[in-house]
Amino acid sequence: MNILIRNGWVADGTGNPLYPADVMIEDDRIVAVERLHNAQAARIIDADGKIVCPGFIDCHSHTDWTIHTNPTVQSTIRQGVTTEIVGNCGIGNAPASDLSREYVANRLREYCYEGPITWSTFAEYLDAISRMGTSCNLAWFVSHGAIRESVGIGGSTKSSDVTKEQMGAMKNHVREAMEAGALGLSTGLEYEPGRLASTEEIIGLAKVAGEYDGYYASHLRNYAESLQTAIEEFIEIVNLSGTRGEVSHLNVRYNTGAEEGAWQRAVETIEQARRDGLNIQTDCVGLEDGFGCLAAILPPWVRTGGPERTAKLLQDPKVRSNVRNECDRYWRFIHRGEWDRVHIMQSRQFPEIAGKNFFEIADLWKKDVWDCYFDILVAAGSGLDHLLALALVFTEEHVAEMVRHPLFSLEGDIPSSSLDGPLRDKLPYRPSYAGMIHFLTHHVKEKHTLRSARTQSFTKFVIFKTAQANLNGVVTHVLLVGRKS
Template identity: 45%
Template sequence: MLDLLVSGGTVVEGDGGPPYPADVAIEGERIVAVEPLPGATARRHLDARGHFVLPGLIDPHSHSDWSILGNPEAQSTIRQGVTTEVVGNCGVTYAPLGPESARQAAATLAAFGYDGPVDWRGFGELLQRVESIGTSQNLAWFVGHSALREAAGVGTGSPGDDELATMRALLAEALDAGALGMSSGLEYGAGRAAGTGELTDLAGVLRLHGARYASHIRNRDAALDEAVEEFFTVTRAAGGRAQLSHLNVREDTGAAPDAWQRAVERLAAERAAGTDVLADMTPYDGGIGMATGLLPPWLLADGPEEAARQLADPAVRNRLRGDCDRYWRFVHRGGWDRVRLQAGPATPELEGLAFPEIAERLGGDEWDAFFDVLAAAGPDLAAVQLLGRLFTDEHVAETVSHPLFCLGVDAFTSRVDGPLAARSRHPLFFAGHVHYLAHHVRDKGILTLETAVHKMTAMVADHFGLAGRGRLRRGAFADVAVVDLAGLRERSTVAEPHAYAHGVPYVIVNGAVVVDGHDHTGVRTGCYLPRGR
């Protein structure tokens, strides 16, 4: 007798082939058959008639490591059929930690719903902490380059020989713990201060370990060509395994009309020449961003608390008005109406509001409002996050349909209650994954179902070396999502974001039913997916 049988559904295998009718038989944590099985018996039977049966979705670019300690059931993502997330992106991870970054990590993680101690320092110790509480989804991790800088005491400065040696050692420790590789975030924080030479030096450690480089590149606006060139310089030093994170061009930021096209042509040429590289994109016209990305290095040089203190000085503010033209450059063209406050540790009453409304409440203009929010955050200034309307619909469509782009969400798993709800005021957190299926596939026809599923499953698993994941086939791990495509509803809106998606009645992780009749069972059968194992 089988442990579990998913019967009567239409299977989308994950390889990009057409859907076909089949049952999925599971014993233990593995799939043992994908074929019609009339008369088969099982201890548990799931009726998938009228539904599609997919491999569990895999997010190639997630920040759920920020929220998993406060939301180990992965409520918002698991209910969308996401069974694996690749985390630790954009250079920002909460390990390794030094004395100062540990304090900042504790404050930020508390805002994300974690009330336990931040008593780890090494990357492997963080993984052990997460494993000790259990998670509903599988996690594969990058270690953040900015975290390496902070732990080594470099911050936003330039590393000396000893500090660079410490960064190499911390990176090697994380890779020995099974990290996929190193991610960088070069538009904000400590990562922005890194030169190409520092990155290529660390990339040598990646090469020795057969690991991967992922990067939120330095400039996706006016200097996209140079940023892509730097990315491939570091990628070559790392041995040619890389992920170009959310490769897009924000609307009205000074980018040349053909900048994105040149970038993807370079991506295709590098891949054709043997580089193991892909890119990813997000599902909506908007996304989250770090408020400190707009700030110049001179303000951040002495740390966040000192930067917040300086923001009380009118002369500093006046100087900043002409020296914040970076990151979301459309704000310098009058685009503050495109920006909402996603997270303000000291100003929760303003979260979710657009900056023109914040300015009206606080007095002054939008720049004053921006500086007020940052100044109020004090030592937690780096935790201030924004939500922006970044892209045109046409640009989103061309990116998600490009054959070298995986489909990610660039957000974190959340929930409709508790501290995380206040940090998740956008459909991105509750419906980003099903938006690909409901909007881009079903409603707009931008992608076929089999292509979208491939970009969200096998394509990701193969690229990141997640063995046995991403396909419905005999011998694979039993990560499965049953999806009612016709009945799929996002439910979360900008006005009322806190609602779980509907239309994924069953989700299985490593052979256990985690979502049953649209309800979370509380099961935490997810596991850590170390590199190469």
């Protein structure tokens, strides 16, 4: 069947200026992009006054968390995103071993998947996903967290206590994933289990990805007072492991203790590393809201021994009073009492508090706000690391300076949701529905953040270049004759 899209302005995704043209598609291929005055087609779409452009790439998505309940990725595809890069921040669903299957199941249950975990290896997982079928293309990182969990050392073992055999088993998991087609390795070093991993452990694992020309993508160890040290650790890992690098969401949260100019210095350090020959890129969210792990503000001593032990310890009023004085980390504005910025995204134990901020929860429960926080963690027990919160973390000015910067590509950093089915009430938040498109509606159309908005704005969505991500030949994100539509 052929389709003709008439009278539109074409943004071809290569950085070319917009131009008026008709687009003819035959089966799954673009066969003409020019003025086609008398052409006919089985289906004609009038795009008068509209822009015709290729599908967008979300270069950092968490849609793998909801893909089993929402394979049609409604909230994402309706923003024009047709490829999502998933498995980010060190969090993922494969591999899954007898030691970690319950952990994986637990997290997927948070997003309403009650089915069995039928896969063990990364290859088996990708097979299961492609048998299920998804509306958009998914490209996958293998996550450090899933690998650690699958050898039984999850969030309770420091690198210094990891045995040679466990390290060898983790490397084998990275190798298996790379052979199955993973883009590379992702880590999340600001929370468990990545927080317990040394730079050497990460280099050891990333080297395996490097052997396959893979990527190392990381949620850094710190985005506040130690941002510069975290960037330097990232560069060291990329340099010594021979990978390409992607610094995940290089956004600095406001009122969390980052020095004046810390973001600019981090960006300059990346630019210098690029001049020195390292292939490093970065990305940013396009909204002021971001989500994070509720448990990540806890001090390390209460985290050793795993989530169940943490939940048990937090029942003790003495432990609570010590912990609340030592929570000055991660979202440091919580320690400063800005609980109104923090909205709980979901709690299986207390569905009535979803979407509320912590002062609202304290009002509802008639309790001290810190006790509400601890009670939620205690009730979550072994699922404590899966508790997420949404907060106003970035200023509008900071988001604008990032989306304007040529080094940054755009990301949603959120799972896809849907107005149908169980996710409607579970994940009704703005980042799922507008995380990507807000850039066009707000920064391009309303605020004119980009100087040459008409061309720059569309390349922004594909700046995580298709060739960079080894997506070339698999999916197309340019609108040119001969390419797949």
